[in-house]
Amino acid sequence: MSPELLVSIYSSTAISVGIILAAAGLGSALGWGLICSKYIEGIARQPEMRPQLMGQMLFTGGLMEAFPMIILGMSMWFVFANPFAGAVKTALGG
Structure with missing residues (x-):
């Protein structure tokens, strides 16, 4: 196996991982933005529901934060x- 091929594989993998992590971070940030905007809309419509809405917002936000951590592990x-x-x-027999 030539060293150039191995370097090419590792560099392509590193670039792909960077793109994947950036997409996961962007997705999480957009998700948090949507969650918080809907939370504020819900409080504006029914102020008495604030405690219930806050609990649901934090729970959903926790799930949103788990997504980038799973992607980071992968x-x-x-x-x-x-x-x-x-x-x-294996394919080249080495």
């Missing part, structure tokens, strides 16, 4: 235990 797997490099090594 990205670390791609960075440190790169399955593409192993597949190329």
